[in-house]
Amino acid sequence: MKQSVDNSRRDFLAKTAIAGTITIASGVLLHQTANAKSLNETSTRNPHTPVSNINRWGLLIDTNKCGKSCSACVDACNTENGLAGRTGPQDTQYIRKVTLRDKSTGHELSLPLMCQHCESAPCVDVCPVNASFIRADGIALVDRHLCIGCRYCMMACPYKARSFVHEELHNQKTSDPRGIGTVEACNMCVTRVDAGKIPACVEACSADNHKAMMFGDLNDPESGISVELKKHGGKQIRADLALNTGVHYQGLNE
Amino acid sequence: MKRLLLLIYVLTGLLLVSSSTLAQTPTPTINLPKAKNLKCAIPGPLANQRRNHMKYLLHQRDKTMHEGIRNEPVSLAKCINCHVKPDAQGKLPKIASKQHFCHGCHEYAAVQIDCFECHADRPQKYIKRKQALSLKQMLQQHLASNDIKTPDIIKTGDIIKTPVSKNQQGVNQ
Amino acid sequence: MSKIEYTSLQGKSPAYFVLLGVLGLFTFTGILAAWYMEHNGHHVTGMTNQIVWGTPHIFAIFLIVAASGALNVASIASVFSKKIYEPMARLSALLAIALLAGGLVVLLLDLGRPDRLIVAMTHYNFTSVFAWNIILYSGFFTFCGLYLWTMMDHNVHQYKKYAGFSAFVWRLILTTGTGSIFGFLVARSAYETAIMAPMFVIMSFSYGLAIFILVLMATYKASQMELGDVVILRLRNLLGVFVAAVLYFTFVYHLTNIYDADRRDFERFILLDGGIYTTVFWIGDIIIGGLIPLLLIYLPSIKKNRTVLGWICGMIILGGLSQVYVIVIGGQAFPLEIFPGYDVSSSFYDGIVNSYTPSLPEILLGSSGIAITLLIVVFMLKVLRFMPNSLADNVIDPHYSVK
Numbered sequence: 020m021k022q023s024v025d026n027s028r029r030d031f032l033a034k035t036a037i038a039g040t041i042t043i044a045s046g047v048l049l050h051q052t053a054n055a056k057s058l059n060e061t062s063t064r065n066p067h068t069p070v071s072n073i074n075r076w077g078l079l080i081d082t083n084k085c086g087k088s089c090s091a092c093v094d095a096c097n098t099e100n101g102l103a104g105r106t107g108p109q110d111t112q113y114i115r116k117v118t119l120r121d122k123s124t125g126h127e128l129s130l131p132l133m134c135q136h137c138e139s140a141p142c143v144d145v146c147p148v149n150a151s152f153i154r155a156d157g158i159a160l161v162d163r164h165l166c167i168g169c170r171y172c173m174m175a176c177p178y179k180a181r182s183f184v185h186e187e188l189h190n191q192k193t194s195d196p197r198g199i200g201t202v203e204a205c206n207m208c209v210t211r212v213d214a215g216k217i218p219a220c221v222e223a224c225s226a227d228n229h230k231a232m233m234f235g236d237l238n239d240p241e242s243g244i245s246v247e248l249k250k251h252g253g254k255q256i257r258a259d260l261a262l263n264t265g266v267h268y269q270g271l272n273e
Numbered sequence: 274m275k276r277l278l279l280l281i282y283v284l285t286g287l288l289l290v291s292s293s294t295l296a297q298t299p300t301p302t303i304n305l306p307k308a309k310n311l312k313c314a315i316p317g318p319l320a321n322q323r324r325n326h327m328k329y330l331l332h333q334r335d336k337t338m339h340e341g342i343r344n345e346p347v348s349l350a351k352c353i354n355c356h357v358k359p360d361a362q363g364k365l366p367k368i369a370s371k372q373h374f375c376h377g378c379h380e381y382a383a384v385q386i387d388c389f390e391c392h393a394d395r396p397q398k399y400i401k402r403k404q405a406l407s408l409k410q411m412l413q414q415h416l417a418s419n420d421i422k423t424p425d426i427i428k429t430g431d432i433i434k435t436p437v438s439k440n441q442q443g444v445n446q
Numbered sequence: 447m448s449k450i451e452y453t454s455l456q457g458k459s460p461a462y463f464v465l466l467g468v469l470g471l472f473t474f475t476g477i478l479a480a481w482y483m484e485h486n487g488h489h490v491t492g493m494t495n496q497i498v499w500g501t502p503h504i505f506a507i508f509l510i511v512a513a514s515g516a517l518n519v520a521s522i523a524s525v526f527s528k529k530i531y532e533p534m535a536r537l538s539a540l541l542a543i544a545l546l547a548g549g550l551v552v553l554l555l556d557l558g559r560p561d562r563l564i565v566a567m568t569h570y571n572f573t574s575v576f577a578w579n580i581i582l583y584s585g586f587f588t589f590c591g592l593y594l595w596t597m598m599d600h601n602v603h604q605y606k607k608y609a610g611f612s613a614f615v616w617r618l619i620l621t622t623g624t625g626s627i628f629g630f631l632v633a634r635s636a637y638e639t640a641i642m643a644p645m646f647v648i649m650s651f652s653y654g655l656a657i658f659i660l661v662l663m664a665t666y667k668a669s670q671m672e673l674g675d676v677v678i679l680r681l682r683n684l685l686g687v688f689v690a691a692v693l694y695f696t697f698v699y700h701l702t703n704i705y706d707a708d709r710r711d712f713e714r715f716i717l718l719d720g721g722i723y724t725t726v727f728w729i730g731d732i733i734i735g736g737l738i739p740l741l742l743i744y745l746p747s748i749k750k751n752r753t754v755l756g757w758i759c760g761m762i763i764l765g766g767l768s769q770v771y772v773i774v775i776g777g778q779a780f781p782l783e784i785f786p787g788y789d790v791s792s793s794f795y796d797g798i799v800n801s802y803t804p805s806l807p808e809i810l811l812g813s814s815g816i817a818i819t820l821l822i823v824v825f826m827l828k829v830l831r832f833m834p835n836s837l838a839d840n841v842i843d844p845h846y847s848v849k
Contacts (some may be wrong), residue, residue, distance in 0.1 A: 066343040067345065068342070069340035070341040101402070106794070108494035108800070109488070109489050109493075109495060110495070111495070115793050115796075116792060117784075117791070117792040117794075118790065118791050118792065119785055120788060120790075121788055122787055123787070132784070141633060143573075145573075145574050145576060145630075146571055146576075147566060147570075147574045147576035147577040148566055148569040148570070148571060149569050149570070149571045152339065154341060162338050164334060165562075166558070166559065166562075167558065167566050168557045168558015169558070170499060171576050171627075173495070174498060174631055174634070175631050175632075176633060177632065177633035177782070178784055179496075179784065179794065179796065182495045183488065183498060183558060184558070185488045185494075186488075186489040187390070187486075188390075190393075190402075191391060192393060193350045193397050196391040197391055198390035200484070200488075201391070202558070214343075271785075272787065
């Protein structure tokens with residue numbers, strides 16, 4: 020009887036030790052994978068199932084890391100989406116580099132500006148035909164099958180994020196259908212996101228070693244972007260409008 | 274009465290003209306590149322594909338656009354990938370060309386296709402694209418063509434770094 | 447008041463057909479311009495990604511606003527029971543329908559995809575002010591049509607009062623909706639203010655009445671029917687009140703903006719250093735469209751001068767177009783305040799005043815809205831009986847005595 024008790028105790032100790040080892044080891048392993056994994060979190064959704072609001076895709080841009088005269092994100096965007104990259108007043112720009120100078124301090128900084136993928140987007144509110152919409156996972160899109168080209172969304176957007184296609188296009192890319200008479204904007208590289216990749220601008224920024232842009236799931240508290248936002252904070256542009264944008268910035272004055 | 278007679282004449286004339294064209298009914302020319310060992314994703318007989326392809330596409334269109342459902346059997350991109358191929362001379366037909374798969378039937382049926390004002394009308398793999406100019410190059414060209422003095426921000430400041438180079442990935446700052 | 451007999455235009459004179467032809471030609475060139483714009487894309491216009499609404503919108507908004515104002519005369523007759531206006535109610539409702547039609551045609555033909563009109567009718571977003579307006583426009587046609595029917599068909603005459611009242615309420619809602627297209631835009635300093643809605647209502651009173659007086663005087667002169675001073679002086683006085691009210695609302699709108707430190711830069715732009723916008727505001731909107739007409743209306747010595755009244759109406763119309771120009775184009779030309787507290791520059795024209803030069807097709811399309819309106823009026827005047835065969839003083843008011 021006693022023997023068996025001792026045995027069970029020994030058993031218990033041994034099992035505890037093993038369990039502990041496994042716990043610690045797996046912890047270490049998890050930690051390592053977390054470190055090894057890029058800070059960018061990507062979609063793991065099976066593309067045969069619909070998107071859901073489990074995710075909310077967003078971007079975090081650190082203006083301190085953004086190269087003042089670098090346009091890697093803009094160039095990558097143009098290449099990815101088949102944009103000509105012209106900068107005339109009638110030309111489309113999904114993403115643009117903006118140079119800011121603080122009026123009171125004279126401090127200069129630079130940042131990429133694109134569709135902010137608002138939760139309460141003015142473009143969605145004003146669109147008469149429901150062509151502007153926010154996908155369940157937070158990506159703002161224009162359904163060009165419905166868009167009648169009234170440009171009311173362009174009047175309503177506080178970020179001037181949208182462009183109107185002023186002429187007939189040829190050689191569009193399969194991944195970004197776009198055409199005459201309709202409105203378009205940054206779509207957070209939705210086909211790439213659905214394929215489990217990160218947006219082209221983010222990829223280019225980190226390939227260019229600035230690492231000023233981060234992509235991830237704002238709804239996942241463990242994601243790189245959420246952790247970073249919690250740790251160092253971030254600002255939404257025109258936060259006063261309470262649009263709850265999906266794009267956040269660091270290094271901007273309040 | 275005179276008018277009535279005139280009407281009858283005109284109608285008879287029209288009937289004659291139309292019946293003479295009816296005798297030589299035009300048939301649509303379909304340029305159908307043979308996809309080897311591949312079956313069309315739209316099920317059933319050819320008639321189903323011909324009559325109902327738009328319904329399949331429309332169904333998939335909304336699913337893709339709004340729900341992000343991709344890689345399903347039927348999609349416009351897949352139609353194009355199988356059915357639009359370079360001809361013997363290696364020329365890839367655009368939608369405006371009679372050689373394009375969609376063109377023949379749609380012209381015959383007088384149904385305007387809206388798809389290709391936005392969507393690619395040719396498989397991407399055959400299209401060679403020039404590397405887009407960088408924004409700065411564009412800006413400089415634009416400024417030069419409009420005879421505007423280059424602003425300091427573009428002149429100074431280090432030259433834009435190489436767009437995307439794989440070998441730089443993984444290097445820590 | 448003696449019983450009013452209505453008549454239609456004879457419409458057999460060469461002048462009538464020349465007028466129809468000229469209006470038809472303008473309409474045709476407008477539609478040709480729209481086809482050209484649609485075929486080539488909007489790059490043949492002066493509109494850009496910065497100035498997204500241009501000349502067609504100026505004309506369209508002006509006409510749509512004026513449409514609801516043109517119904518004034520009818521409303522005063524039926525809702526406020528002022529008998530003197532009653533004989534002109536039919537013409538008033540007709541003009542309202544025609545103005546709205548002219549404005550809408552321009553607005554629709556300017557769309558990037560006018561071929562998708564069916565989409566606009568089948569997909570409906572209930573949060574969109576634009577979409578509300580689609581309902582408001584169709585409702586306005588319906589109510590004005592019903593109102594006309596009750597006025598012109600004796601079998602349904604007893605419903606005239608109700609139809610008139612519904613049309614009156616509806617047109618107030620309609621112009622509130624038009625003003626709210628701008629008033630609800632949070633993004634831009636020029637807009638996002640509740641005063642837009644009542645300001646548009648007042649603007650509609652003024653523009654609509656000015657157009658109505660012009661049409662009334664022109665048709666009566668052309669058809670050699672009598673149009674007495676009683677009617678004209680009433681309308682003239684009313685016009686003066688409306689012009690003053692528009693000036694008042696314009697004043698309050700700008701004063702509110704000046705008081706708000708956020709919008710002071712925008713006001714400086716419009717009122718002081720905005721180049722063409724400042725010029726058009728002061729010369730076009732305030733002086734030609736407001737002060738001079740006001741002065742002339744209340745100058746006793748030229749009270750009965752019809753030519754001067756014609757000029758006054760013309761100036762109010764010009765002033766109205768200037769006002770809509772400053773609101774629509776000026777509001778977009780001023781840079782969007784994306785980063786308050788920063789000076790900004792970019793390849794996408796951030797932080798700079800945007801320029802806009804309208805192209806010929808745009809102007810042709812925009813102005814064809816006026817031609818379409820007049821074409822409808824001139825045609826309908828011949829088809830149905832809209833005009834009392836006399837608006838002489840003794841017909842309007844038997845107790846009238848020349849003062």
